[in-house]
Amino acid sequence: MASVVDSAAQGVHDTSARGRWSLKGMARRPEFGAVVATVLVYLFFAVTTQGAGFVSIDGTAGWLDTAAELGIIAIPVGILMIAGEFDLSVGSIVGASAVFLAIGTTVFNVPFWLMIAIVLLGGACVGLINGIITVRTGLPSFIVTLAASFCVSGGATGLARLLTNTTNISVNPPPDVHLLFGSAWGQANVSILWWIAVTAAAGLVLSRTAFGNWIYATGGDPVAARGAGVPTNLVKVVLFIATGVAAAFVGVIQGVEYHSGNATAGLGYVFQSIIVAVVGGVLLGGGYGSAFGVFLGTMIYGIINVGIFYTGWSTDWVQLFLGVLLLCAVLANSYFRRFAMSAR
Amino acid sequence: MTEPLIELRNVSKHFAGVKALTDVSIAVHPGEVVCLLGDNGAGKSTLIKILSGFHPPSSGSIYLDGQETRFADPRDARSRGIATVHQEVGTIPLMSVGRNFFLGAELKKGRPPFRWLDTERCNSIALEQIRKFGITRVRDGDQLVGTLSGGERQVIAIGRAMYFGAKVLILDEPTSALGVKEASTVLRFINHAKNQGVGVVFITHNAHHAMSAGDYFVVLIQGQVAARFRRGEKSSVEVLSLMAGGEQIEDVAGEFAHLGKNDAAARPATQG
Numbered sequence: 001m002a003s004v005v006d007s008a009a010q011g012v013h014d015t016s017a018r019g020r021w022s023l024k025g026m027a028r029r030p031e032f033g034a035v036v037a038t039v040l041v042y043l044f045f046a047v048t049t050q051g052a053g054f055v056s057i058d059g060t061a062g063w064l065d066t067a068a069e070l071g072i073i074a075i076p077v078g079i080l081m082i083a084g085e086f087d088l089s090v091g092s093i094v095g096a097s098a099v100f101l102a103i104g105t106t107v108f109n110v111p112f113w114l115m116i117a118i119v120l121l122g123g124a125c126v127g128l129i130n131g132i133i134t135v136r137t138g139l140p141s142f143i144v145t146l147a148a149s150f151c152v153s154g155g156a157t158g159l160a161r162l163l164t165n166t167t168n169i170s171v172n173p174p175p176d177v178h179l180l181f182g183s184a185w186g187q188a189n190v191s192i193l194w195w196i197a198v199t200a201a202a203g204l205v206l207s208r209t210a211f212g213n214w215i216y217a218t219g220g221d222p223v224a225a226r227g228a229g230v231p232t233n234l235v236k237v238v239l240f241i242a243t244g245v246a247a248a249f250v251g252v253i254q255g256v257e258y259h260s261g262n263a264t265a266g267l268g269y270v271f272q273s274i275i276v277a278v279v280g281g282v283l284l285g286g287g288y289g290s291a292f293g294v295f296l297g298t299m300i301y302g303i304i305n306v307g308i309f310y311t312g313w314s315t316d317w318v319q320l321f322l323g324v325l326l327l328c329a330v331l332a333n334s335y336f337r338r339f340a341m342s343a344r
Numbered sequence: 345m346t347e348p349l350i351e352l353r354n355v356s357k358h359f360a361g362v363k364a365l366t367d368v369s370i371a372v373h374p375g376e377v378v379c380l381l382g383d384n385g386a387g388k389s390t391l392i393k394i395l396s397g398f399h400p401p402s403s404g405s406i407y408l409d410g411q412e413t414r415f416a417d418p419r420d421a422r423s424r425g426i427a428t429v430h431q432e433v434g435t436i437p438l439m440s441v442g443r444n445f446f447l448g449a450e451l452k453k454g455r456p457p458f459r460w461l462d463t464e465r466c467n468s469i470a471l472e473q474i475r476k477f478g479i480t481r482v483r484d485g486d487q488l489v490g491t492l493s494g495g496e497r498q499v500i501a502i503g504r505a506m507y508f509g510a511k512v513l514i515l516d517e518p519t520s521a522l523g524v525k526e527a528s529t530v531l532r533f534i535n536h537a538k539n540q541g542v543g544v545v546f547i548t549h550n551a552h553h554a555m556s557a558g559d560y561f562v563v564l565i566q567g568q569v570a571a572r573f574r575r576g577e578k579s580s581v582e583v584l585s586l587m588a589g590g591e592q593i594e595d596v597a598g599e600f601a602h603l604g605k606n607d608a609a610a611r612p613a614t615q616g
Contacts, residue, residue: 210459217439224436227428
């Protein structure tokens with residue numbers, strides 16, 4: 001044990017001596033495993049789909065599209081997990097936002113931009129409520145947001161049926177709204193740009209701001225964080241609001257893109273967002289992870305989904321792939337955690 | 345004698361009718377280590393919580409630099425130079441040395457609204473300070489604190505409080521989770537803090553640690569001061585028996601000897 005530990009400490013010295021890009025220095029980054037996994041998964045499908053178009057521009061656009069909307073949600077969900085909390089209500093917020101956007105603009109003729117603002121505010125409110133209940137009661141956010149998920153989903157479906165007698169309502173966005181949320185170049189949707197923008201913003205917050213430092217501290221050890229004067233409850237509430245807004249934002253994108261609002265669309269995001277965050281190197285227990293890692297985790301998800309389609313195999317295999325990958329990621333993450341904690 | 349940095353006079357504290365502290369007076373002078381001794385439930389943690397602003401006293405008063413005062417909350421106490429370092433919860437293992445050191449007091453650069461974290465300055469100052477604390481094997485501010493030993497982490501937590509201007513350090517069992525060598529790292533650092541003119545309140549269960557670091561000793565039993573003495577006035581056996589709530593440690597030793605005899609008597613029988 002002692003020798004392993006000494007060599008670990010030695011590795012750190014080497015990092016500073018040889019500069020930032022040494023192999024051991026890279027291996028310490030939370031997204032290291034995700035980088036390796038992305039390359040391996042991509043190569044696997046590039047080889048097995050030979051000539052079928054997976055590596056073509058359309059194929060690439062295909063997996064980026066699949067990843068983008070999930071990614072916009074997974075980034076704030078992953079950061080919330082770094083701060084030590086879960087949000088299972090994102091899926092319902094996506095569906096409810098799309099439905100309310102449709103009802104507002106189609107049935108009540110509310111101006112499109114105003115309705116987008118209302119829907120985003122609605123997402124923020126759900127996040128605020130999730131956050132306040134979680135920090136005030138000290139209950140696990142898992143159960144608080146699970147309840148919120150059912151409330152939002154049930155409320156949205158019920159209200160939609162009450163107001164319009166259906167849960168699938170058409171959306172007719174004006175051109176400027178369509179350009180920002182629903183346009184595409186060839187097969188590539190504009191949501192890919194939003195996904196990259198959200199990742200970049202989140203990456204800056206985590207690595208370059210004091211608030212980012214507070215997020216890691218809140219998830220790493222809330223008692224020590226509070227002892228150092230970090231407002232851990234505020235940090236959590238802000239992050240819950242961020243996941244709510246992001247989910248509502250994806251609801252808007254989906255409404256505009258598919259020209260319809262469906263209350264049950266988006267439920268898949270609940271577990272997918274947690275899976276890609278973990279695959280991207282976020283510790284389930286919080287305190288460790290990166291925005292770039294979650295970005296890569298989401299890419300892997302897109303690659304597997306679309307890659308399987310190009311192999312011509314049944315898409316049933318997607319779940320198996322993801323399950324195995326998730327298990328590997330959790331094992332790798334917990335190994336890293338032990339490595340970092342026990343090294344003396 | 346210099347004026348005490350912080351002083352409690354005739355402080356009592358009760359929670360819902362249960363007396364936790366009765367008429368306790370204690371003074372912490374600059375450059376002095378006050379050891380707070382006592383068994384579990386003797387009132388040590390209540391006393392620390394009053395000193396660090398978690399609880400107001402039920403009666404009695406707090407003097408800071410000779411002025412009677414009250415702490416609004418722990419943050420208030422901290423901003424007035426009273427820093428508390430708890431066992432195991434000083435630093436966050438999965439964060440870097442630099443980020444840990446400046447947690448809650450991050451250095452920033454750039455103009456609002458874009459106030460970025462000045463990671464380089466955080467790391468270089470943290471490294472420089474940590475070297476001063478005697479930890480020389482950390483060479484990169486990005487190194488995770490989890491890779492350090494328990495003693496080193498405790499030293500960083502204490503040194504950090506000193507760097508941010510603590511005049512009184514309350515150390516809540518800083519050595520109890522550590523091995524012998526690790527504990528001596530921390531004890532040496534307590535001595536360093538004392539030489540810098542900091543007043544230290546040192547809580548420990550370990551009589552040897554207490555005797556090697558303490559200048560002044562206060563023993564609490566059932567919320568009352570049972571004894572107070574200076575270094576050298578009592579032997580470590582006497583201190584140990586006081587800490588055990590007055591029970592004669594020799595009696596316990598006697599019981600052990602008795603048990604040993606029984607064991608010796610039983611052994612041949614089981615072997616045969």
